[in-house]
Amino acid sequence: GQNIDQPTEMTATEGAIVQINCTYQTSGFNGLFWYQQHAGEAPTFLSYNVLDGLEEKGRFSSFLSRSKGYSYLLLKELQMKDSASYLCAVRGDDYKLSFGAGTTVTVRA
Amino acid sequence: DTGVSQNPRHKITKRGQNVTFRCDPISEHNRLYWYRQTLGQGPEFLTYFQNEAQLEKSRLLSDRFSAERPKGSFSTLEIQRTEQGDSAMYLCASTGGGRGDTQYFGPGTRLTVL
Numbered sequence: 001g002q003n004i005d006q007p008t009e010m011t012a013t014e015g016a017i018v019q020i021n022c023t024y025q026t027s028g029f030n031g032l033f034w035y036q037q038h039a040g041e042a043p044t045f046l047s048y049n050v051l052d053g054l055e056e057k058g059r060f061s062s063f064l065s066r067s068k069g070y071s072y073l074l075l076k077e078l079q080m081k082d083s084a085s086y087l088c089a090v091r092g093d094d095y096k097l098s099f100g101a102g103t104t105v106t107v108r109a
Numbered sequence: 110d111t112g113v114s115q116n117p118r119h120k121i122t123k124r125g126q127n128v129t130f131r132c133d134p135i136s137e138h139n140r141l142y143w144y145r146q147t148l149g150q151g152p153e154f155l156t157y158f159q160n161e162a163q164l165e166k167s168r169l170l171s172d173r174f175s176a177e178r179p180k181g182s183f184s185t186l187e188i189q190r191t192e193q194g195d196s197a198m199y200l201c202a203s204t205g206g207g208r209g210d211t212q213y214f215g216p217g218t219r220l221t222v223l
Contacts (some may be wrong), residue, residue, distance in 0.1 A: 004151075021123065029211055031210075033209070033211065033212075035214075039218075041217075042113075042200060042214040042215055042216045042217050043152065043200070043214045044214070045115065045211050045212075045213060048209035048211060070196050087151050087152075089151070091210075094165070095140070095157070095210070096142075096145045096157065096165070097142075097152075097154065097212060098154070099151025099153070100151050101149065101150050101151050102149075102150070102151050
């Protein structure tokens with residue numbers, strides 16, 4: 001089975017940095033994805049990690065440690081539009097994505 | 110490339126009625142997925158197609174649910190004899206390989222069963 005854990009909520013101030021952690025226990029591993037989802041909208045792809053280390057993409061970075069079953073998404077220079085749910089998803093050997101419940105990030109002025 | 114599209118965006122129906130949703134994937138994407146998402150949860154896998162072949166169905170997909178992808182392009186998801194517990198957002202995603210074989214999601218169909 002798949003077990004993916006991430007915090008339910010986080011709050012941060014505009015311009016600050018927030019780190020969203022994700023731990024997983026899955027049968028098989030073929031990559032970890034982060035998606036952003038605004039309320040009532042579809043998830044949009046943010047980042048992909050399959051090897052250990054840090055992937056940087058503008059204000060967003062994602063880190064993976066396969067041996068620890070751990071990833072984080074780092075959001076820098078937070079903007080109000082970054083208020084959303086952030087979903088951690090793991091792809092197993094079967095090409096299916098298993099999602100965590102999502103972390104709701106609220107950015108305050 | 111216009112992205113994944115889904116129709117309708119919203120559907121309100123009475124319990125016991127049948128509903129059908131449509132998903133048009135990104136052109137030339139050979140793999141298509143259906144997910145269901147309820148409030149405060151991440152998407153849950155329902156089924157997926159490789160071209161026109163349905164390769165896997167989740168145990169979440171009861172006998173009242175059926176999905177097709179007849180020509181390997183668009184797909185339909187039908188729910189028969191809807192129940193209130195079917196109320197959710199139904200998401201479609203497609204992928205065509207590339208780095209990470211990333212799944213790209215459509216806007217979803219929000220179903221409300223009264």
